[in-house]
Amino acid sequence: MEHVVVVGAGHAGVQCAASLRDGGFAGAITMVAEEEHLPYQRPPLSKDHLGEEPTPLPLRGATFYGDSAVELLTGVTATGIDRERRQVTLSDGRALTYSTLVLATGARARRLPGVDEAHLGVHQIRTLGDADKLRAALEKARRAVVVGAGFLGLEFAAVAGKKGLDVTVLEGGTRVLGRSVSPDMSAHIAEAHEASGIRLVLHEGLSSVQVGEHAAEAVVGASGKVYPADLVLLAVGANPRDDLAREAGLEVADGILVDADLRTSDPAILAIGDCARLSNPALGSPGRLESVQNATDQARHAAEVILGSAGPFAAVPWFWSHQGALRLQIAGVRGPDDPTVTIGDVEAGRFSVLSFRDDRLTCVESLNRPADHLAARRLLAGDRRPGPGDVTAPDFQLKKFAAP
Numbered sequence: 001m002e003h004v005v006v007v008g009a010g011h012a013g014v015q016c017a018a019s020l021r022d023g024g025f026a027g028a029i030t031m032v033a034e035e036e037h038l039p040y041q042r043p044p045l046s047k048d049h050l051g052e053e054p055t056p057l058p059l060r061g062a063t064f065y066g067d068s069a070v071e072l073l074t075g076v077t078a079t080g081i082d083r084e085r086r087q088v089t090l091s092d093g094r095a096l097t098y099s100t101l102v103l104a105t106g107a108r109a110r111r112l113p114g115v116d117e118a119h120l121g122v123h124q125i126r127t128l129g130d131a132d133k134l135r136a137a138l139e140k141a142r143r144a145v146v147v148g149a150g151f152l153g154l155e156f157a158a159v160a161g162k163k164g165l166d167v168t169v170l171e172g173g174t175r176v177l178g179r180s181v182s183p184d185m186s187a188h189i190a191e192a193h194e195a196s197g198i199r200l201v202l203h204e205g206l207s208s209v210q211v212g213e214h215a216a217e218a219v220v221g222a223s224g225k226v227y228p229a230d231l232v233l234l235a236v237g238a239n240p241r242d243d244l245a246r247e248a249g250l251e252v253a254d255g256i257l258v259d260a261d262l263r264t265s266d267p268a269i270l271a272i273g274d275c276a277r278l279s280n281p282a283l284g285s286p287g288r289l290e291s292v293q294n295a296t297d298q299a300r301h302a303a304e305v306i307l308g309s310a311g312p313f314a315a316v317p318w319f320w321s322h323q324g325a326l327r328l329q330i331a332g333v334r335g336p337d338d339p340t341v342t343i344g345d346v347e348a349g350r351f352s353v354l355s356f357r358d359d360r361l362t363c364v365e366s367l368n369r370p371a372d373h374l375a376a377r378r379l380l381a382g383d384r385r386p387g388p389g390d391v392t393a394p395d396f397q398l399k400k401f402a403a404p
């Protein structure tokens with residue numbers, strides 16, 4: 001009998017198992033899940049979970065696994081892959097034989113040299129356990145320093161500011177969300193955070209964390225300046241968990257390399273989600289993405305590949321980030337030099353920044369404009385896209401343009 005083994009029960013792994021059953025897969029499915037909990041949604045961890053609603057949101061109800069005949073092994077880590085025998089070895093001493101192996105191992109929070117995350121008061125955020133610790137720390141802390149003005153850093157800063165903490169965000173680059181959004185959107189988001197009382201310090205990296213007798217007391221910036229803090233959050237990105245694949249001899253380069261079928265260099269092994277990198281990005285979305293959309297779309301695609309019914313993977317990337325009252329949604333991917341046009345009401349904080357390359361729409365960043373975001377996803381999936389000339393017309397509306 002066919003046996004699909006999925007390593008990792010995050011957004012990608014669980015969706016892959018569900019899509020296999022939805023597609024009529026009749027073989028056995030086993031999910032190996034290192035974490036003890038029922039598989040849960042990660043995005044709330046840096047948002048609502050830190051506030052009043054600490055209940056983790058499950059990816060699927062508890063009955064899903066039994067009802068769908070998906071064997072879920074929680075608290076078990078996959079420790080090795082024997083590709084000759086098609087076996088995965090597990091931390092509990094067992095070995096599972098697979099016909100197809102799906103690696104959905106996600107990513108881990110990036111560490112900074114010289115900073116010991118084990119110190120009380122120093123935090124990272126990737127797992128439910130991390131978020132629970134951070135939530136407890138937020139109840140007692142008075143001054144938070146966040147290192148990194150990416151999505152997670154700013155989402156946390158908004159929560160901490162709302163709870164009344166004195167919050168400073170240090171960013172080594174020239175602007176917030178520098179790798180993810182246009183300069184215009186970046187400037188607006190920075191202004192909004194500053195207006196709500198969060199202190200942003202640009203061009204400031206981390207030199208060290210000063211630790212007192214028991215806990216963190218301050219962050220020393222690369223400039224030498226000292227920022228007092230009883231809570232430090234390191235939010236400096238994530239690294240793909242590709243070690244299992246590397247040790248098994250699969251091709252890996254900052255992510256497990258996959259082709260347009262999401263197959264690794266061993267055709268019996270697929271990789272999906274945060275841990276996977278498309279080796280030919282021209283075929284679809286860029287190399288490696290960290291988003292729920294990418295994880296779930298790749299999972300659905302992997303299931304189709306296993307069922308033998310897929311074309312090449314090509315999905316419009318999209319993303320969201322909630323930072324206090326700021327509801328940011330992004331569709332598509334912009335190049336760093338793509339020119340932009342802004343539509344909507346910037347003063348009221350409800351607008352979209354449209355990016356173009358060779359007069360072709362590449363990306364739409366929407367702030368508190370969900371209708372623009374939905375229209376953008378439709379437009380970017382097709383060939384009929386507005387050019388800069390269209391969008392500067394006085395009565396232009398993205399939703400109208402996208403209507404069939």
Ligand SMILES: Cc1cc2nc3c(=O)[nH]c(=O)nc-3n(C[C@H](O)[C@H](O)[C@H](O)COP(=O)(O)OP(=O)(O)OC[C@H]3O[C@@H](n4cnc5c(N)ncnc54)[C@H](O)[C@@H]3O)c2cc1C
Binds near residue numbers: 035079105125272
């Ligand atoms: C705090 C936070 C907030 C986020 N907010 C957003 C957001 O607002 N919008 C958005 O689109 N995206 C957001 N993301 C990103 C999104 O959560 C990830 O892109 C998504 O979780 C990727 O899914 P995945 O299944 O690839 O990886 P993961 O969800 O990381 O799941 C991988 C799982 O595999 C397990 N695993 C790894 N190795 C092994 C092994 N050897 N054996 C067994 N199990 C193993 C891990 O323990 C983990 O549970 C956020 C991420 C974080 C951390």
